[in-house]
Amino acid sequence: xxxxxxxxxxxxxxxxxxxxxxxxxxxxxxxxxxxxxxxxxxxxxxxxxxxxxxxxxxxxxxxxxxxxxxxxxxxxxxxxxxxxxxxxxxxxxxxxxxxxxxxxxxxxxxxxxxxxxxxxxxxxxxxxxxxxxxxxxxxxxxxxxxxxxxxxxxxxxxxxxxxxxxxxxxxxxxxxxxxxxxxxxxxxxxxxxxxxxxxxxxxxxxxxxxxxxxxxxxxxxxxxxxxxxxxxxxxxxxxxxxxxxxxxxxxxxxxxxxxxxxxxxxxxxxxxxxxxxxxxxxxxxxxxxxxxxxxxx
Amino acid sequence: xxxxxxxxxxxxxxxxxxxxxxxxxxxxxxxxxxxxxxxxxxxxxxxxxxxxxxxxxxxxxxxxxxxxxxxxxxxxxxxxxxxxxxxxxxxxxxxxxxxxxxxxxxxxxxxxxxxxxxxxxxxxxxxxxxxxxxxxxxxxxxxxxxxxxxxxxxxxxxxxxxxxxxxxxxxxxxxxxxxxxxxxxxxxxxxxxxxxxxxxxxxxxxxxxxxxxxxxxxxxxxxxxxxxxxxxxx
Numbered sequence: 001x002x003x004x005x006x007x008x009x010x011x012x013x014x015x016x017x018x019x020x021x022x023x024x025x026x027x028x029x030x031x032x033x034x035x036x037x038x039x040x041x042x043x044x045x046x047x048x049x050x051x052x053x054x055x056x057x058x059x060x061x062x063x064x065x066x067x068x069x070x071x072x073x074x075x076x077x078x079x080x081x082x083x084x085x086x087x088x089x090x091x092x093x094x095x096x097x098x099x100x101x102x103x104x105x106x107x108x109x110x111x112x113x114x115x116x117x118x119x120x121x122x123x124x125x126x127x128x129x130x131x132x133x134x135x136x137x138x139x140x141x142x143x144x145x146x147x148x149x150x151x152x153x154x155x156x157x158x159x160x161x162x163x164x165x166x167x168x169x170x171x172x173x174x175x176x177x178x179x180x181x182x183x184x185x186x187x188x189x190x191x192x193x194x195x196x197x198x199x200x201x202x203x204x205x206x207x208x209x210x211x212x213x214x215x216x217x218x219x220x221x222x223x224x225x226x227x228x229x230x231x232x233x234x235x236x237x238x239x240x241x242x243x244x245x246x247x248x249x250x251x252x253x254x255x256x257x258x259x260x261x262x263x264x265x266x267x268x269x270x271x272x273x274x275x276x277x278x279x280x281x282x283x284x285x286x287x288x289x290x291x292x293x294x295x296x297x
Numbered sequence: 298x299x300x301x302x303x304x305x306x307x308x309x310x311x312x313x314x315x316x317x318x319x320x321x322x323x324x325x326x327x328x329x330x331x332x333x334x335x336x337x338x339x340x341x342x343x344x345x346x347x348x349x350x351x352x353x354x355x356x357x358x359x360x361x362x363x364x365x366x367x368x369x370x371x372x373x374x375x376x377x378x379x380x381x382x383x384x385x386x387x388x389x390x391x392x393x394x395x396x397x398x399x400x401x402x403x404x405x406x407x408x409x410x411x412x413x414x415x416x417x418x419x420x421x422x423x424x425x426x427x428x429x430x431x432x433x434x435x436x437x438x439x440x441x442x443x444x445x446x447x448x449x450x451x452x453x454x455x456x457x458x459x460x461x462x463x464x465x466x467x468x469x470x471x472x473x474x475x476x477x478x479x480x481x482x483x484x485x486x487x488x489x490x491x492x493x494x495x496x497x498x499x500x501x502x503x504x505x506x507x508x509x510x511x512x513x514x515x516x517x518x519x520x521x522x523x524x525x526x527x528x529x530x531x
Contacts, residue, residue, distance in 0.1 A: 168399070174385070175385050186448070187368045
């Protein structure tokens with residue numbers, strides 16, 4: 001194998017890893033909300049957009065540094081997510097699934113067009129303070145933004161894993177997603193747990209939005225559409241409802257896309273994502289981490 | 298302590314409970330017996346706040362429970378062990394017990410109560426790290442009961458604890474129910490196994506298609522001709 005090929009491969013793996021991290025952050029929200037409400041929240045990609053805009057306001061208008069901006073965007077989007085759940089989804093809790101799905105699409109349009117009204121449809125660029133420093137390592141190119149994306153994603157995933165597995169709220173989330181009525185019989189306020197799930201999922205998506213804003217240096221009100229769908233593919237790939245599945249699914253998807261654009265053609269990038277969706281639905285519809293759940297009586 | 302009056306409950310279009318009144322006094326075991334579909338579980342679900350009644354009242358220590366959300370009812374000391382156990386299969390035995398103690402914050406008290414649960418159900422101790430989904434039916438019933446006890450209930454509502462269990466296990470479970478009651482917890486027991494239920498209960502109600510058709514002390518009902526014919530196999 002010639003070294004040019006290895007080079008290209010490693011370079012694309014690095015690119016794929018950063019792209020995949022973004023997908024994973026969005027996919028986590030999809031999978032958590034699906035796990036708890038059995039709802040595909042089609043507005044989730046737009047929460048990511050909202051996060052990017054809050055990040056833009058913080059960094060570019062108020063000139064805040066990266067970390068506070070990231071945290072403010074996460075907190076702001078968490079509140080937006082909770083409000084959406086409260087106003088749009090909670091009244092539909094006992095409605096047929098299709099009605100809630102349509103509501104989610106409505107919320108998505110509302111957020112996209114609301115942002116167009118608020119911020120104009122023109123793309124915005126993040127302030128130049130965030131332009132990349134580029135590092136060359138043995139011929140490979142890594143820029144500082146990719147490093148920020150990777151570190152942020154790892155920290156957020158560790159935090160989420162801790163919350164879900166170790167804290168009372170996390171355990172309550174798992175209980176509600178497994179059996180909501182049994183959870184109520186434990187004294188768990190399921191409305192509050194569902195609200196918290198939206199808050200957490202939205203905060204992660206917002207983090208993805210800010211990171212993308214910093215990485216690609218351009219955001220617009222419709223930026224959530226494609227990554228929203230890609231992240232959905234990632235969640236299905238890992239097994240929807242399964243948190244580690246969303247992490248791995250996102251990374252795999254990002255790497256596949258990077259390899260396809262690096263070695264074949266970037267025009268086939270999106271096709272690769274959907275080819276994965278079709279294959280997984282055909283051969284392993286429960287996803288990579290999914291089990292056929294069998295219950296003992 | 299717990300008093301249900303003229304309860305009417307609809308399950309969708311089905312009129313499942315048609316004007317039930319019953320009373321559970323402090324320290325008693327009261328049982329609701331009757332065949333499948335008589336409205337026993339619906340009555341329990343309504344008391345627990347999982348279903349809203351059409352009309353009627355449920356009072357607990359003089360306070361109205363109708364309209365109170367399910368999670369608050371648990372906080373007031375009324376806890377249900379649902380039919381079919383409903384343990385959290387994806388969590389360990391320990392974590393299931395933690396969920397039972399969800400509303401409590403006294404770490405030491407919770408640890409002590411876990412010890413108590415393990416005393417009552419030694420088999421759970423042997424399996425404490427195991428996923429609940431891998432337990433046998435009897436062990437899951439024990440876990441569901443232990444989990445409910447973790448909230449320190451004043452009234453324990455048990456829905457068909459004998460369902461699907463071997464006769465020997467049923468005996469074991471019922472003797473544990475008796476022990477729980479002896480230690481001061483009031484019990485409202487829903488059962489199809491009328492024989493076993495009447496053997497430990499103080500008072501009993503017989504339900505048929507959403508109505509109470511008979512009530513009395515457990516001894517009276519066990520001796521009654523009608524009950525023997527319909528529910529006790531002779």
